[in-house]
Structure formats: C-alpha cells, structure tokens
Amino acid sequence: QVQLVQSGPEVKKPGASVKLSCKASGYTFTDNGIHWVRQAPGQSLEWMGWINTGNGNAHYSQKFQGRVAITRDTLATTSYMELNSLTSDDTAVYFCTRLKFGDFSWFDPWGQGTLVTVSS
C-alpha cells in the first residue's frame, strides 16, 4: 500500500536548522509530487512547499522562501525538507503528503508527522 514514513522528533535551539525526511513506498516515487505541510500546536494546516519528484524542481510558499529547501533522492524514494534560522514559531508537527496526481489535486496519503520543537 502507498505509505509515507517520516523521521523522528527533533529538538533544536533558536537559529539552528533542521532536516526532515519522508520515505515513500508502494508506488512509483517519481510519478507524484511530494508536498510539505506544517501544523503549529492547536492551529490549522499550513502549506510550505512541494517538489516535483520527477525533475527535482521545488516550489515554496512566499512565507518560507529563502529559509526552506525541499529535495529528493529518487534511489532512496525519499524527500527531505530543511528549514533554517529556526525560531520558537517554527515549533510544529511537519507532515509530508503525496499529491494524488498531476499538478493540482488533493493530498493523499500523509506521513505520520514529525514534531519539531524549537527551544532555548
């Protein structure tokens, strides 16, 4: 079955960087884009960016432009999301999710999420 498995929780200090992973299985990795969405405690879902796993082109939300990098390793069928210059506002659960098809469709399935805690 299609599955996305994310890396474990992270605790970082303000100003640090974090790199999360999302391993895909159960389908042809390069057929579907991978998106990253985060959820701060008690808040809604916030789209951060996505990567075309076929050609490696990444696109980011204006909010995170310059501070985020989404990459992929096709051999490892894994996407990575690196966020720099962390502040306490970046404390959140970070999800990866698969674009169902094409460029504009819904997200399904989702990874289990990775909690990132930013604290001094």
Add this chain to the structure above:
Amino acid sequence: DIVMTQSPDSLAVSLGERATINCKSSQSVLYTSNNNNYLAWYQQKPGQPPKLLIYWASTRDSGVPDRFSGSGSGTDFTLTISSLQAEDVAVYYCLQYWTSPQTFGQGTKVEIK
C-alpha cells in the same frame, strides 16, 4: 492566496444527529471546463495526520462511510455527517487545490453533546 473560511469553529451534536460544516472560499474553485470543484475535506483526530474524506467537493474516498457527504459549488461548500457516531469526534478541514498555494480552512471541531 485563496482564503478558506469555515463555520462554525466548533459544534456539539448528539449521537445520531446531523452535523453540518460550512466552508467558503474567497474566490471560485470551480473549473468550468470540466465542471469540477477543486475542494477536498479531511478529518483529523488528535495525534494523527489528516485523513481524506471527500474530493471534487462531493466524491467520497474509498472506505469512507456514506454518512459523510459533501456538497456545494463555486465558493460555498458543506460537509454533512448525517448521523454522528462517537468515532467522528475530530477536527475537520477543507482544502482548496485550485491554485497554488493550496490553502486550508481553519478547522471545525466536532464534539458529542
């Protein structure tokens, strides 16, 4: 960016009763060429990722109970739970995938009265 506004923020419904959640988009998400509304609904339980319920505004995903239904077009959409069950306690989100960035509503928390 398209702003998605859900109402209410929370609601409490008795078991077996109907729950109705609304979602309004700041611009139309209807693609007239294929007559599809680019709107999905998700259910999220504590400590879990969102689970897809509905796509194209009214198509239930595989395995989703038929008590869940979606309706609406253009800018106004509704998710209805026809007979609330205990396992339906969750936060529900709408998502527009008409344009990038994809945007979510703020969520509606459904509880048992």
